[in-house]
Amino acid sequence: MKSKFFKIAFIIFNALLFVCLVFLVKSEFQNVESKKEASQETQSKAPSNAPSEVEEVDILSLLNSEHSDLFAESSLQASFKEGSLASSKVSKDSKVLGNFDDITNLNGNLFVASGWLFLEKLETDYIVFVDKDNVVLGAGVFGINREGLSEALGIKNVDNNGWVGYLKIESNEAKVYALSKLRDKDEYIEVGKFDYSRKE
Known part of the structure; x- marks a missing residue:
């Protein structure tokens, strides 16, 4: 009986870990996407004729x-x-x-x-x-x-x-x-x- 209880607890624990892992991965993916969007917005706001590093070379x-x-x-x-x-x-x-x-x-x-x-x-x-x-x-x-x-x-x-x-x-x-x-x-x-x- 004890053994059966531990097996069920172990299965539930693993399921919870899996759910947490999925949540963390999803959260990280959303963070990456947000950073990409912010970067694209910054680039689109920059003037198209902004000089690059190469253009500034003497x-x-x-x-x-x-x-x-x-x-x-x-x-x-x-x-x-x-x-x-x-x-x-x-x-x-x-x-x-x-x-x-x-x-x-x-x-x-x-x-x-x-x-x-x-x-x-x-x-x-x-x-x-x-x-x-x-x-x-x-x-x-x-x-x-x-x-x-x-x-x-x-x-x-x-x-x-x-x-x-x-x-x-x-x-x-x-x-x-x-x-x-x-x-x-x-x-x-x-x-x-x-x-x-x-x-x-």
């Missing part, structure tokens, strides 16, 4: 972090300035060989651009990106390896004539010009143009 700091050797060899830290370039300082040279390969969105309004160039008898310090009104959009380093470039151009020792840089584009469409900042001169030569259009 372009020079990013270049220095990604290409420290080339950055150190340039005068970017000392001479690069945002704002506008005087049109008298920007020129075109028909002897320039080069290509503005691509612009790729990284996050928000921050983009990475790449290309290559060859300037006969002139030395490139670094790259500057401007729009059609010569407003500075960003900067890049020169000296990126482009294996096979010497063979393709038939010119010796130009396999390291690639460039890469970062820029910010606020509009949905823009004409972006890559300029070579000449070493030891306050002069710029246009080396490529890219018509950017934001894809929906």
